[in-house]
Amino acid sequence: MVIARSGSKRWIAAADQAATKLGLRVGMAAAKAQALVQRLIMIDADPAADLQALERLTLWALSQYSPVVAMDSPDGIVMDTEGADHLQGGEELMLSGLVNRLRGRGLAARAAIADTWGAAHALARTTSRKTVIVARGETAKAVNRLPLSSLRFPSEAVAGLRTLGFATVADLAATPRAPLTLRFGPEVGRRLDQMFGRVAEPIDPIRVAELVEVQKSFAEPIGAPETIEKYVTRLVRQLCLQLETRGLGVRRADLIVHRVDNTVQALRVGTAKPVRDIAWLTKLFRDRIERIEPGFGIERLSMAAVLAESLVETQSASSLIEEQITDVTPLIDVLGNRGGQRIFRVAPVASDVPERSVQRIAPTADEDGATWPMHWLRPPRLLARPELIEVIALLPDHPPVSFTWHGKRRRVKRADGPERIFGEWWKRSTEWIAVRDYFVVEDDTGERFWIFRSGDGVDADTGSHKWFLHGVFA
Amino acid sequence: MTSAVASNAVLTELREKIANLEGSGVRHRSVLPFGVGEIDTQLPGGGLSYGALHEVAGGGNGAIDGAAAALFVGGIAARTSGKVVWCLTRFDLFFPAFAQIGLHPDRVIFVEGDREETVLASFEEALRYGGLGAVVAELVRLPMTASRRLQLAAEKSGTLGLVVRRWRRPTEASDFGMPTAATTRWRISVLPSEPLAVPGIGRARWLAELMRVRAGEGGEFIIGACDGQGRICLSSDAADRPDQAGRSRALR
Numbered sequence: 001m002v003i004a005r006s007g008s009k010r011w012i013a014a015a016d017q018a019a020t021k022l023g024l025r026v027g028m029a030a031a032k033a034q035a036l037v038q039r040l041i042m043i044d045a046d047p048a049a050d051l052q053a054l055e056r057l058t059l060w061a062l063s064q065y066s067p068v069v070a071m072d073s074p075d076g077i078v079m080d081t082e083g084a085d086h087l088q089g090g091e092e093l094m095l096s097g098l099v100n101r102l103r104g105r106g107l108a109a110r111a112a113i114a115d116t117w118g119a120a121h122a123l124a125r126t127t128s129r130k131t132v133i134v135a136r137g138e139t140a141k142a143v144n145r146l147p148l149s150s151l152r153f154p155s156e157a158v159a160g161l162r163t164l165g166f167a168t169v170a171d172l173a174a175t176p177r178a179p180l181t182l183r184f185g186p187e188v189g190r191r192l193d194q195m196f197g198r199v200a201e202p203i204d205p206i207r208v209a210e211l212v213e214v215q216k217s218f219a220e221p222i223g224a225p226e227t228i229e230k231y232v233t234r235l236v237r238q239l240c241l242q243l244e245t246r247g248l249g250v251r252r253a254d255l256i257v258h259r260v261d262n263t264v265q266a267l268r269v270g271t272a273k274p275v276r277d278i279a280w281l282t283k284l285f286r287d288r289i290e291r292i293e294p295g296f297g298i299e300r301l302s303m304a305a306v307l308a309e310s311l312v313e314t315q316s317a318s319s320l321i322e323e324q325i326t327d328v329t330p331l332i333d334v335l336g337n338r339g340g341q342r343i344f345r346v347a348p349v350a351s352d353v354p355e356r357s358v359q360r361i362a363p364t365a366d367e368d369g370a371t372w373p374m375h376w377l378r379p380p381r382l383l384a385r386p387e388l389i390e391v392i393a394l395l396p397d398h399p400p401v402s403f404t405w406h407g408k409r410r411r412v413k414r415a416d417g418p419e420r421i422f423g424e425w426w427k428r429s430t431e432w433i434a435v436r437d438y439f440v441v442e443d444d445t446g447e448r449f450w451i452f453r454s455g456d457g458v459d460a461d462t463g464s465h466k467w468f469l470h471g472v473f474a
Numbered sequence: 475m476t477s478a479v480a481s482n483a484v485l486t487e488l489r490e491k492i493a494n495l496e497g498s499g500v501r502h503r504s505v506l507p508f509g510v511g512e513i514d515t516q517l518p519g520g521g522l523s524y525g526a527l528h529e530v531a532g533g534g535n536g537a538i539d540g541a542a543a544a545l546f547v548g549g550i551a552a553r554t555s556g557k558v559v560w561c562l563t564r565f566d567l568f569f570p571a572f573a574q575i576g577l578h579p580d581r582v583i584f585v586e587g588d589r590e591e592t593v594l595a596s597f598e599e600a601l602r603y604g605g606l607g608a609v610v611a612e613l614v615r616l617p618m619t620a621s622r623r624l625q626l627a628a629e630k631s632g633t634l635g636l637v638v639r640r641w642r643r644p645t646e647a648s649d650f651g652m653p654t655a656a657t658t659r660w661r662i663s664v665l666p667s668e669p670l671a672v673p674g675i676g677r678a679r680w681l682a683e684l685m686r687v688r689a690g691e692g693g694e695f696i697i698g699a700c701d702g703q704g705r706i707c708l709s710s711d712a713a714d715r716p717d718q719a720g721r722s723r724a725l726r
Contacts, residue, residue, distance in 0.1 A: 342586045
């Protein structure tokens with residue numbers, strides 16, 4: 001529990017979950033809290049240190065999540081994630097990932113995505129859920145029931161409005177503006193408009209001193225895609241020159257577009273390994289230029305290498321025999337920055353159970369040359385989960401005589417097997433004696449399938465003795 | 475008599491000159507032969523041309539599961555050198571089967587898109603990139619305009635483009651009759667495996683129908699499925715074929 005003081009008054013500034021459960025509330029007098037709960041751990045509030053910690057957290061978020069990040073003092077961070085969420089797998093994954101990573105550091109965070117800063121601010125502070133995502137254009141509906149305190153008013157205004165009988169945002173939004181302004185000043189109307197997106201509220205992004213950043217201001221606002229492309233190419237060239245002098249390569253680069261109507265748009269691209277190649281970076285940005293809405297014109301473009309790692313040029317060995325394998329990392333970057341797709345390689349896992357023997361790894365992971373054991377024939381297509389089939393078979397070791405799959409009965413003409421696969425008892429205690437017997441069967445039309453019987457055909461403890469179809473052979 | 479011999483000599487000389495001018499070395503590199511004479515003679519240049527789009531679909535139920543088509547394509551990709559990019563919408567490949575036909579998992583980069591359009595876009599991007607061994611896409615629809623773009627992209631970079639056509643329902647497979655800009659079009663159907671002297675399943679056999687080939691004649695071939703190096707062979711109906719490849723030998 002954190003105690004703040006002002007003169008001789010001491011009150012609760014923050015309380016953790018355990019304290020809240022005991023009935024302590026923020027704003028309660030410290031003496032009262034001590035009277036309610038014994039052995040209370042109290043820490044004096046240190047706003048300056050809080051602010052520093054928040055700044056560190058904001059800089060971390062800048063390098064990880066979005067090009068436009070700012071502190072939402074005293075207790076929040078605001079980000080413009082548009083055009084950057086694809087690097088984290090979309091809005092939902094990004095948000096839950098963010099909350100989880102903060103929890104891993106011992107911070108209980110709540111996060112919200114909404115159309116406007118005001119709405120996201122209010123939702124993150126009032127919701128009981130860890131993450132909230134408000135769909136585009138549904139902000140008004142989502143914020144209607146929120147309390148007035150979430151509106152970023154001065155506390156006197158909130159108290160005054162409560163006295164007058166206003167409880168929620170909807171109450172206030174439905175009231176004529178003029179009397180409100182007369183009594184509480186223009187702030188009330190402005191905050192409301194900001195929440196509903198009627199007034200723009202640009203985020204002034206935070207910047208680190210050592211950030212590699214280049215920018216270009218235009219005397220005459222630009223808007224044509226070709227012009228934007230031209231200047232983006234120039235900025236990339238400048239950025240690469242600066243990076244070269246420092247021996248760095250980009251992992252994440254941002255293009256921030258300042259428009260004449262004082263709004264900011266940002267594009268972020270990520271790369272799989274440090275890059276200082278002009279053509280490569282230009283291509284990554286050029287793919288996404290169409291996303292820029294110039295509006296009434298762009299007055300400033302700035303480009304920053306938010307995440308840079310050291311990059312040492314290596315000399316490529318030239319060989320007389322033309323056996324050069326092309327590096328595919330640029331292609332992976334281009335595809336990865338498009339969004340809507342997952343890029344991966346597969347690698348073997350030491351497991352006999354077919355569905356566990358393949359894992360997905362990063363496309364740029366080290367190539368270790370590992371592959372699967374080749375003793376037994378494997379089907380090129382594996383069903384997502386084995387499908388139950390009806391079978392006529394002689395127990396225990398014989399392949400089926402016929403089986404029915406998808407309502408079609410097939411006579412087995414040839415078969416191979418059984419290949420016995422044991423459960424991984426060293427990993428899962430439920431598979432202590434589990435067994436699968438795999439058969440390759442071919443029906444009279446020549447179609448080949450991979451089927452298995454759960455159990456060894458004798459002992460009922462080894463499986464249900466039901467038959468499943470697991471894969472399709474070529 | 476002598477004049478005939480002389481003209482023959484002149485002709486051979488001319489042929490040699492022309493072959494030199496055409497650059498036989500270049501021509502050898504511009505196609506990927508199957509190594510099966512009967513099939514290669516049906517294809518212009520003596521093999522599947524690089525820098526072109528090739529369509530493969532399964533016959534019968536293979537149009538839905540796409541198992542034989544994928545393995546046929548995997549065998550072709552295994553015989554190229556360089557990285558392979560494989561674009562698809564739902565990942566149900568079981569890669570050990572492809573490792574068995576010589577396609578090493580380190581060589582293949584999968585791009586799993588959430589929509590068919592995304593797959594088309596990544597496929598085109600990978601084709602344009604150049605320097606890849608082969609680019610494979612699993613697609614349901616392949617409209618004329620899209621295939622034209624893909625074919626041009628492949629021609630420009632010289633990359634082998636392979637399309638596995640695969641449908642959700644058997645009725646949709648009639649879509650395979652629609653024209654596309656692909657250079658060749660194949661249909662691979664499963665046939666009963668090669669008979670063995672003992673009970674068991676021999677080397678798998680396919681009916682490979684070369685339905686369309688630009689500047690060439692189509693044909694039908696009964697082939698033995700890909701072996702450990704991704705090679706196919708011509709199979710006869712004879713029961714006592716001696717050559718069983720590594721795969722089926724491992725089975726016995």
